[in-house]
Amino acid sequence: MAEELTPETPDEAEEPIKQRKNGLYQGVSDELAENMKSGWADTELTGLAPIAQAAETAARRAALSARFPGERLVVPAGNLKTRSNDTEYSFRASTEYAYLTGDQTHDGVLVLEPTKTGHEATIYLLPRSDRENGEFWLDGMGELWVGRRHSLTEAEQLLGIPAKDVRELAAALGEATGPVRAVRGHDAGIETALTDKVTAERDEELRVYLSEARLIKDSFEIAELEKACASTARGFEDVVKVLDKAEATSERYIEGTFFLRARVEGNDVGYGSICAAGPHACTLHWVRNDGAVRSGDLLLLDAGVETTELYTADVTRTLPINGRYTEIQRKIYDAVYEAQEAGIAAVKPGAAYRDFHDAAQRVLAEKLVEWGLVEGPAERVLELGLQRRWTLHGTGHMLGMDVHDCAAARTEAYVDTTLEPGMCLTVEPGLYFQADDLTVPEEYRGIGVRIEDDILVTEDGNRNLSDQLPRRSDEVEAWMAALKG
Numbered sequence: 361m362a363e364e365l366t367p368e369t370p371d372e373a374e375e376p377i378k379q380r381k382n383g384l385y386q387g388v389s390d391e392l393a394e395n396m397k398s399g400w401a402d403t404e405l406t407g408l409a410p411i412a413q414a415a416e417t418a419a420r421r422a423a424l425s426a427r428f429p430g431e432r433l434v435v436p437a438g439n440l441k442t443r444s445n446d447t448e449y450s451f452r453a454s455t456e457y458a459y460l461t462g463d464q465t466h467d468g469v470l471v472l473e474p475t476k477t478g479h480e481a482t483i484y485l486l487p488r489s490d491r492e493n494g495e496f497w498l499d500g501m502g503e504l505w506v507g508r509r510h511s512l513t514e515a516e517q518l519l520g521i522p523a524k525d526v527r528e529l530a531a532a533l534g535e536a537t538g539p540v541r542a543v544r545g546h547d548a549g550i551e552t553a554l555t556d557k558v559t560a561e562r563d564e565e566l567r568v569y570l571s572e573a574r575l576i577k578d579s580f581e582i583a584e585l586e587k588a589c590a591s592t593a594r595g596f597e598d599v600v601k602v603l604d605k606a607e608a609t610s611e612r613y614i615e616g617t618f619f620l621r622a623r624v625e626g627n628d629v630g631y632g633s634i635c636a637a638g639p640h641a642c643t644l645h646w647v648r649n650d651g652a653v654r655s656g657d658l659l660l661l662d663a664g665v666e667t668t669e670l671y672t673a674d675v676t677r678t679l680p681i682n683g684r685y686t687e688i689q690r691k692i693y694d695a696v697y698e699a700q701e702a703g704i705a706a707v708k709p710g711a712a713y714r715d716f717h718d719a720a721q722r723v724l725a726e727k728l729v730e731w732g733l734v735e736g737p738a739e740r741v742l743e744l745g746l747q748r749r750w751t752l753h754g755t756g757h758m759l760g761m762d763v764h765d766c767a768a769a770r771t772e773a774y775v776d777t778t779l780e781p782g783m784c785l786t787v788e789p790g791l792y793f794q795a796d797d798l799t800v801p802e803e804y805r806g807i808g809v810r811i812e813d814d815i816l817v818t819e820d821g822n823r824n825l826s827d828q829l830p831r832r833s834d835e836v837e838a839w840m841a842a843l844k845g
């Protein structure tokens with residue numbers, strides 16, 4: 361990437377034009393400064409069509425408005441975060457902001473101002489760079505450096521929300537009276553401006569509401585989750601095709617291959633890809649991905665593409681690196697498959713949320729007893745939770761804009777609720793035999809298997825959104841053979 365112009369010297373910093381944030385330069389003559397102000401075409405866009413989800417975001421704002429009448433609500437997108445020195449992590453807007461606006465601009469803030477009949481929404485954004493004061497080419501956030509932004513008028517057309525200059529927001533909030541709630545954790549400047557006006561308890565209620573509002577997906581969201589799963593399936597196929605290159609290098613080759621698909625078709629990966637070969641599969645969040653990929657071992661790949669509108673898939677397949685499961689690998693894999701089948705069958709409207717977990721755990725407990733790894737009966741194992749030495753984690757979670765979606769929802773609205781059409785959740789049982797687990801025969805050690813799919817609750821049952829990828833062991837082998845050609 362390009363460097364900014366030569367650093368300023370102390371006396372040059374005295375001059376007004378050179379005091380701009382990141383306006384690090386020297387030797388700009390008055391004539392050049394004057395010259396840069398003009399001679400630029402008017403590129404304002406008119407007649408822009410609203411974004412695809414404009415109707416849905418409006419409905420979401422209306423529901424939010426109805427929940428908190430008479431209160432000012434502040435929802436920031438978040439700011440850039442420094443990675444090192446003057447480089448930043450790639451920006452990902454807060455889920456709450458993107459959900460309510462469809463926008464993903466850093467530093468953006470949605471404000472709902474209470475009115476007599478409800479709320480009036482305003483989106484606060486950085487406008488186009490000023491040419492007159494040199495901002496567009498002298499400021500590190502100027503459009504010449506970071507690219508053209510939408511004008512406020514363009515943003516209004518796209519988002520269907522009146523837009524104002526975000527640089528005026530902190531002062532406006534400082535002067536505001538009446539009750540205020542804000543989504544915390546994304547924008548320190550906004551939080552400072554609101555310090556005396558908000559309380560942690562009331563802000564938490566806003567956060568909980570916005571988490572629970574996302575439990576049921578609308579049609580736009582379901583289409584996005586379908587896209588995420590379709591891209592993810594293609595990413596898994598990409599990986600299978602290059603397993604020989606991964607064997608010659610490391611798990612990083614798998615991570616990079618999947619990431620390419622995510623960046624080309626979506627925004628990013630929805631979470632750090634777990635590319636766990638051999639015994640790394642037993643480390644639940646193995647994201648170092650720096651290990652060897654060996655023929656004869658399994659690859660546990662847990663990865664998801666996040667779409668451009670920020671909905672992510674969350675899919676796991678456990679694949680034999682050389683294309684064929686060994687006998688012991690297949691025995692464990694088929695048990696997990698059976699548990700997943702039982703879990704998926706329990707996903708239907710009216711079922712308790714916990715049912716799919718219980719169904720999958722029961723199968724796994726029965727297998728562990730059958731294999732002589734734990735003393736039965738399965739009832740006793742489940743009651744004491746003894747299977748958990750090898751099952752380790754819950755069987756699934758809500759899925760959406762966040763991989764662990766709706767995480768702030770109350771227990772009674774999530775874990776203790778019944779399933780409804782429009783909910784989307786993962787079903788992902790697993791068995792993990794640590795390499796140093798002396799309680800199991802040696803042949804089990806170092807084998808970890810998880811199978812994970814993204815299941816939408818429908819009116820009459822469920823639909824597996826990630827069923828483009830095979831799950832049954834023989835079908836996995838056939839699919840790999842076909843892809844490797």
Ligand SMILES: [Mn+2]
Pocket residue numbers: 674757786788812
């Ligand atoms: Mn998951």
